[in-house]
Amino acid sequence: MRIGYGFDSHEFRPGIPLKIGGIVLPHDKGLGGHSDGDVLLHAITDALLGAVAAPDIGALFPPSDPKWKGADSVIFLREALKRVQDAGYRVANVDSSLILAAPKIGPHSAVIRARVAELLGLHINCVGLKAKTPEGLNLDNAALAHVVVLLERAPQKKKKARKKK
Ligand code: MG
Numbered sequence: 557m558r559i560g561y562g563f564d565s566h567e568f569r570p571g572i573p574l575k576i577g578g579i580v581l582p583h584d585k586g587l588g589g590h591s592d593g594d595v596l597l598h599a600i601t602d603a604l605l606g607a608v609a610a611p612d613i614g615a616l617f618p619p620s621d622p623k624w625k626g627a628d629s630v631i632f633l634r635e636a637l638k639r640v641q642d643a644g645y646r647v648a649n650v651d652s653s654l655i656l657a658a659p660k661i662g663p664h665s666a667v668i669r670a671r672v673a674e675l676l677g678l679h680i681n682c683v684g685l686k687a688k689t690p691e692g693l694n695l696d697n698a699a700l701a702h703v704v705v706l707l708e709r710a711p712q713k714k715k716k717a718r719k720k721k
Contacts, residue, residue, distance in 0.1 A: 558645060558707040560607025562599035565700045576654070576661070576699070577668035577685075578630055578675060583659045587699055590619040594629035596654060599701035600672065601629070603650070604636035607707045608643040633675055645707035647676050651684035656699040661687035 572586030577596040587593030601613045610616075617624045617632055640647065650672065654661055661668070669683045676683070690696060 562602030
């Protein structure tokens with residue numbers, strides 16, 4: 557088994573959509589960043605990459621590369637998942653904490669968990685999501701995400717049957 561940990565933070569900016577866990581949430585501000593600023597998918601991506609000791613999200617998708625401007629963070633997650641699979645593992649479960657002052661995540665928690673589960677090929681019961689406000693941190697204009705993932709060995713693929721001579 558392998559464990560992976562990921563962290564990310566993004567600053568709120570007015571006038572852009574708020575995307576968290578691949579879902580657009582109703583809010584008057586979004587998360588700035590070179591890609592779509594999806595703080596949760598970025599932290600999950602880094603947790604997956606870390607679990608197989610792959611290069612991190614910034615190394616694979618450098619913000620200096622214009623190719624990733626406004627990119628859908630699902631692309632990053634899929635690449636990380638591919639690296640997990642190539643290393644012979646599959647995701648067992650994911651747990652996450654989001655820290656943000658607003659909007660309230662509770663009403664959207666199930667849909668975010670369902671989307672993350674779908675992206676990772678997991679049952680929704682294998683995706684944990686907690687939301688906290690940044691009390692005492694003076695970080696009301698930022699969103700932070702912490703994620704841990706557990707990987708287990710994927711079952712070996714059956715070898716192709718040898719042709720009879
Ligand atoms: Mg990020």
